[in-house]
Amino acid sequence: MDELILSDKWMFLLLALAINLFASFTMFNMIGHPKLTGTFRNYWLFNGALVYGLGLWVSRFIIDLATDNMIIMDWTSVFKLVSSTVTAFFAFRFLRVDNCRPLRIIVSGLLMAAGTSALNYACLMGDQIQAYEFKPCFAIIAFIVSFAGAVGSFYLYERRRGSYLLIAGLALGLSGIVVQLLGIVAITITYDVVLTADRLNEYMGLLAVVLGVATSVIFAFSLIARFVDQRFRAMYERYRLLVENSIDMIAIIRDGRWEYVNRSGIAMFEASGEGDLINQSIYHFLQPKCHDKMRRMLQVTEGGVQSAPVELEWYSVKGRPFPTEVIQTWARLPGKPALQVIIRDISERKKNEELLINSEKLSVAGQLAAGIAHEIRNPLTSLKGFLQLIASGRQNNKNYFDIMKSELTRIESIVSELLMLSKPQIYELSYRDLRHVMRETVTLLEAQALLHSIELDIQYGEEALWVHGVENQLKQVFINVLKNAIEAMGDGGSIQIVCVREGGDVIVRIQDYGPGIPREQMAKIGQPFYTTKDKGTGLGLMVSYKIVDNHQGNVSVNSTLGSGTTFEISLPYNNPEESSNGGSSNKVTPIHRSKQEDDAK
Numbered sequence: 001m002d003e004l005i006l007s008d009k010w011m012f013l014l015l016a017l018a019i020n021l022f023a024s025f026t027m028f029n030m031i032g033h034p035k036l037t038g039t040f041r042n043y044w045l046f047n048g049a050l051v052y053g054l055g056l057w058v059s060r061f062i063i064d065l066a067t068d069n070m071i072i073m074d075w076t077s078v079f080k081l082v083s084s085t086v087t088a089f090f091a092f093r094f095l096r097v098d099n100c101r102p103l104r105i106i107v108s109g110l111l112m113a114a115g116t117s118a119l120n121y122a123c124l125m126g127d128q129i130q131a132y133e134f135k136p137c138f139a140i141i142a143f144i145v146s147f148a149g150a151v152g153s154f155y156l157y158e159r160r161r162g163s164y165l166l167i168a169g170l171a172l173g174l175s176g177i178v179v180q181l182l183g184i185v186a187i188t189i190t191y192d193v194v195l196t197a198d199r200l201n202e203y204m205g206l207l208a209v210v211l212g213v214a215t216s217v218i219f220a221f222s223l224i225a226r227f228v229d230q231r232f233r234a235m236y237e238r239y240r241l242l243v244e245n246s247i248d249m250i251a252i253i254r255d256g257r258w259e260y261v262n263r264s265g266i267a268m269f270e271a272s273g274e275g276d277l278i279n280q281s282i283y284h285f286l287q288p289k290c291h292d293k294m295r296r297m298l299q300v301t302e303g304g305v306q307s308a309p310v311e312l313e314w315y316s317v318k319g320r321p322f323p324t325e326v327i328q329t330w331a332r333l334p335g336k337p338a339l340q341v342i343i344r345d346i347s348e349r350k351k352n353e354e355l356l357i358n359s360e361k362l363s364v365a366g367q368l369a370a371g372i373a374h375e376i377r378n379p380l381t382s383l384k385g386f387l388q389l390i391a392s393g394r395q396n397n398k399n400y401f402d403i404m405k406s407e408l409t410r411i412e413s414i415v416s417e418l419l420m421l422s423k424p425q426i427y428e429l430s431y432r433d434l435r436h437v438m439r440e441t442v443t444l445l446e447a448q449a450l451l452h453s454i455e456l457d458i459q460y461g462e463e464a465l466w467v468h469g470v471e472n473q474l475k476q477v478f479i480n481v482l483k484n485a486i487e488a489m490g491d492g493g494s495i496q497i498v499c500v501r502e503g504g505d506v507i508v509r510i511q512d513y514g515p516g517i518p519r520e521q522m523a524k525i526g527q528p529f530y531t532t533k534d535k536g537t538g539l540g541l542m543v544s545y546k547i548v549d550n551h552q553g554n555v556s557v558n559s560t561l562g563s564g565t566t567f568e569i570s571l572p573y574n575n576p577e578e579s580s581n582g583g584s585s586n587k588v589t590p591i592h593r594s595k596q597e598d599d600a601k
Helices: 002-006 010-031 038-066 075-095 101-125 136-158 162-186 197-244 263-268 288-302 347-391 397-422 434-451 471-488 540-550 576-581 595-600
Strands: 129-134 187-191 249-254 257-261 310-315 321-332 337-345 430-433 454-459 466-469 493-502 505-512 554-560 564-572
Touching: 010 038, 010 075, 010 136, 010 162, 038 075, 038 101, 038 162, 038 197, 075 101, 101 129, 101 136, 101 162, 101 187, 136 162, 162 187, 249 263, 263 337, 288 310, 321 347, 347 397, 430 434, 430 471, 434 454, 434 471, 434 493, 434 505, 466 471, 466 564, 471 493, 471 505, 471 540, 471 564, 540 554
Parallel strands: 454 493
Antiparallel strands: 129 187, 249 257, 249 337, 310 321, 321 337, 430 466, 493 505, 505 564, 554 564
16 A cells, blocks of 8 residues: 555546545435435435445545556456445435434444445455455454544534535545555455456456446436536525515424524514524413413324414513414424424404404494484474473463373383393293284284285194293284385285294294395394384384394394395294293293392392
């Protein structure tokens, strides 16, 4: 080896070193490819192992050519290439395992050292060996150097940065040349054949072809790896810009800690830099009431299930609370499974929603106040005028008193209806056959229907339709709906009334054949003081809805323009015999107000 370094053959040593370094750099670029998943992973790992094996194999031939070692071309030459390639491939595969990092680096280093040793000492298996001298101390040193070089280069490679990757290739290439030089010193072989000039020329010609092919292969793989690496670097840069410039926070969570946070996330959490968040527990910034929700979310996403957006509340680094909407996906990044999240600050949206709700409340209150003022102002104006007439001393005051009493009754009626809507009441409930209630209601309205040339067509059925409620209130509901139907049919006609039992409900259908209700007005039915009539208060249907709701029933409306409108009132069926067997009381307070509270008021 001294002659190689001190003589003019040192150029061969530089050539071997250059090829080995070139192969090492190319190998690290190939096994560090971003698409190392599935089938592509084995493809790139095998190509990287082949490039590295070719580099070692060619550099060993060049070193043998520069020394006095006899060059023998037999099956062991192929074995050297195959052994170094296979051991490198499995070393790279083990390096990609998700287990403990120190362990996999050590095992991968041992496999690489074993492959290099096989390359150095495979010649001992040849058939033309007469004698050999083996120096174990140099062999041990060579193995240690090979192992240390591989472990050091893999450690630097794991850091995945440009300068570290360059140093990793340099460390592996240099250690490979040093190990081969130590291997030459460790073993001296005497062959039983004589290397003639003709055979030497044949070997040299074969070696030139092999060197040319191997170098071309290494160079081609290097170009491919460089081209692909540039393409993926450009793609990575585009994706990085998309992530970094996103207005939403994009982060990666692993083992309950922040592993990556983009610029928007740093600004959202009011952090001075990445150091305030990276490797910090996510629960440190999450409000305690959301901890269980986050744990459930992590359990779902680890199962590979895409979950819906979740609202979570956080604390910033400065302690400011803020609400967010979180979209999470489960991902498998190099190493361990991770949670990829997109976090959007919804503080402004929450404020706008609250302002909208308050605005709607104020709007409803304003409409209600305007309606009350309008409905009460008219009779108050009349009362004021009559009081002025009485004060003037004119005669026939009794007629004035009757009119004033009527106006006061109207005011009292409006106030009573409003009180029933706003304040809980207590009532005597009783069992009533809804057919009798409807018959009495029809009797009250028959005269008004005849004045409008309207016929009330009633179908009661033979089965008793028992309900548990307040008879006068139920009658008021039917009166309100029937009066609206009569007034809607100005040209006369027929109103269909059907009272039937369907399952556990008693159904009352009141169908008119008037002009119908437009779609845009259907949503306003039941609102306070909304009416299409000239002299209506708009409280009738609102009170009716409230009464039916207090009786655990519901009201549905179907209308078609030009065909008419159908009101369907559904109330629970209550048989008095079944209820008495169950121990039911006739006196109930469905709105949960005590008698003492009512007396106190």
